[in-house]
Amino acid sequence: xxxxxxxxxxxxxxxxxxxxxxxxxxxxxxxxxxxxxxxxxxxxxxxxxxxxxxxxxxxxxxxxxxxxxxxxxxxxxxxxxxxxxxxxxxxxxxxxxxxxxxxxxxxxxxxxxxxxxxxxxxxxxxxxxxxxxxxxxxxxxxxxxxxxxxxxxxxxxxxxxxxxxxxxxxxxxxxxxxxxxxxxxxxxxxxxxxxxxxxxxxxxxxxxxxxxxxxxxxxxxxxxxxxx
Numbered sequence: 001x002x003x004x005x006x007x008x009x010x011x012x013x014x015x016x017x018x019x020x021x022x023x024x025x026x027x028x029x030x031x032x033x034x035x036x037x038x039x040x041x042x043x044x045x046x047x048x049x050x051x052x053x054x055x056x057x058x059x060x061x062x063x064x065x066x067x068x069x070x071x072x073x074x075x076x077x078x079x080x081x082x083x084x085x086x087x088x089x090x091x092x093x094x095x096x097x098x099x100x101x102x103x104x105x106x107x108x109x110x111x112x113x114x115x116x117x118x119x120x121x122x123x124x125x126x127x128x129x130x131x132x133x134x135x136x137x138x139x140x141x142x143x144x145x146x147x148x149x150x151x152x153x154x155x156x157x158x159x160x161x162x163x164x165x166x167x168x169x170x171x172x173x174x175x176x177x178x179x180x181x182x183x184x185x186x187x188x189x190x191x192x193x194x195x196x197x198x199x200x201x202x203x204x205x206x207x208x209x210x211x212x213x214x215x216x217x218x219x220x221x222x223x224x225x226x227x228x
Contacts, residue, residue: 007130011137014121017114018141018212019148024111026205027104030197031069036061039196048187060088061188068101093185096176103171135216142212145205153202160195 029035039045040057048057060080067077077097080088089097118138125134155163168177179186 003128007133010121010124010130011133013117014134014137015141015144017117018138019145019209020110020114021118022142022145022205022208022212023149023201024107024114026201026208027107029204030201031065033062033065035200036065039193042196046190046192048190050182050187052187057188060184064097064188067097068104074098088184090183092176093179093183096172096179096185099172099176139213139216142209142214142216145209146213147209149202149206149209152198153206156195156198156202160198161191163198164191164194 037058040054040061052060063080064077066072067074074094074097077089077094078087082088121134121137125131152163181187
């Protein structure tokens with residue numbers, strides 16, 4: 001394969017990989033205990049009308065979060081109980097959380113593939129005099145990220161519920177993600193929680209995309225031998 005064609009393909013792969021890496025890094029922040037602890041303790045965060053205290057939300061919410069991002073078994077959530085001995089989550093909720101974990105595991109696999117592309121691209125650029133092309137591809141990937149997330153932010157402002165619904169229709173089958181307001185999943189993670197999640201995700205990812213797209217070429221661009 002000619003060098004120009006290889007670099008064109010590699011550049012396209014780098015461009016596409018940038019949104020994946022930025023988005024998943026934002027998701028990892030959202031799945032950290034820091035975000036959850038701050039979110040539940042916001043002064044205007046809605047109280048649970050069925051009785052969960054803030055401390056209980058933090059406890060059960062963080063145990064749910066740990067299940068999603070670790071090798072913990074579903075039985076760890078199945079064993080969570082109210083003081084009365086009733087389970088925190090019914091089977092329908094547990095099945096949905098299992099589906100969420102499967103989706104996240106797939107997302108993380110794509111993430112590591114994208115990271116590999118960026119590393120291989122950087123190594124190739126370093127040793128094959130393609131640094132300017134690599135930086136340009138990363139910059140374009142930043143602008144692509146900013147465009148995608150700008151669209152998501154706009155849609156979340158126009159109609160968050162529609163965006164939220166379509167998101168679940170894409171990643172989950174049927175109505176497996178629909179629950180009653182009295183179910184623990186809704187009580188622990190009300191619509192306000194997800195509004196803040198989408199807002200944080202949109203703003204941080206948009207900002208990262210703009211920084212890569214606008215600042216990177218100015219700060220890191222190195223002259224080629226022909227330019228020197």
